[in-house]
Amino acid sequence: MTRDEVLDEFRAAGALLEGHFILSSGLRSAVFLQKAKVFADPARTERLCRALAQKVKAELPEQPTIIVSPAVGGIVPGYETARQMGLKALYVERENGEFTLRRGFELGPEDRVLVVEDIVSTGLSSRECIEAIQATGATVIAEACLVDRSGGEADVGVPLIALTQYKVPAYPADQLPPELAAIPAIKPGSRGLA
Ligand SMILES: O=P(O)(O)OC[C@H]1O[C@H](OP(=O)(O)OP(=O)(O)O)[C@H](O)[C@@H]1O
Ligand SMILES: O=C(O)c1cc(=O)[nH]c(=O)[nH]1
Numbered sequence: 084m085t086r087d088e089v090l091d092e093f094r095a096a097g098a099l100l101e102g103h104f105i106l107s108s109g110l111r112s113a114v115f116l117q118k119a120k121v122f123a124d125p126a127r128t129e130r131l132c133r134a135l136a137q138k139v140k141a142e143l144p145e146q147p148t149i150i151v152s153p154a155v156g157g158i159v160p161g162y163e164t165a166r167q168m169g170l171k172a173l174y175v176e177r178e179n180g181e182f183t184l185r186r187g188f189e190l191g192p193e194d195r196v197l198v199v200e201d202i203v204s205t206g207l208s209s210r211e212c213i214e215a216i217q218a219t220g221a222t223v224i225a226e227a228c229l230v231d232r233s234g235g236e237a238d239v240g241v242p243l244i245a246l247t248q249y250k251v252p253a254y255p256a257d258q259l260p261p262e263l264a265a266i267p268a269i270k271p272g273s274r275g276l277a
């Protein structure tokens with residue numbers, strides 16, 4: 084899929100939002116990809132994740148044995164990408180702020196993991212997720228995401244395969260451009276929620 088085709092799926096779902104958003108990293112942005120509205124439509128999710136699975140198969144020299152995603156945003160695309168690839172899909176979720184494997188999910192040294200994320204901005208959530216997986220003894224061979232908002236700049240420590248790159252400016256809270264400073268900020272994601 085081209086970048087326009089991917090972004091058209093977000094647009095058609097009403098998921099390409101403009102305003103003043105507090106991102107997971109704490110940075111601020113005038114654009115937010117509300118992936119939950121994309122994932123509310125199974126057919127749309129299937130189109131995106133099928134394309135992501137095809138890209139992973141074409142670009143990775145070694146195929147993964149299992150998929151692991153960071154909750155909440157990664158769960159649905161992780162599941163659908165796993166379905167497309169004939170793999171199982173696990174997820175890590177935050178417990179006292181730290182990504183943890185819960186619910187009886189198990190990983191070990193035999194597992195060759197593909198991390199599937201929805202959106203990568205700074206790569207911080209990806210790195211935290213990868214650390215949690217590596218702590219089990221499993222090997223993370225790569226990460227795949229639907230949209231890389233860093234435009235290829237984020238370093239997640241493993242090869243990152245993005246269905247598309249879409250560079251969006253983000254600013255520290257004390258360096259806001261005037262048009263952002265004029266609007267109240269909202270925080271759509273789950274990091275920091277109790
Ligand atoms: O690359 P980063 O700077 O870490 O930003 C990207 C992360 O932000 C969002 O998650 P968020 O923590 O907002 O929670 P969510 O998954 O529940 O939406 C998104 O799902 C990614 O996980
Ligand atoms: O950086 C983020 O937190 C983020 C950006 C974005 O566009 N969408 C999202 O769900 N999270």
Ligand SMILES: [Mg+2]
Pocket residue numbers: 153154155156157208
């Ligand atoms: Mg997330």
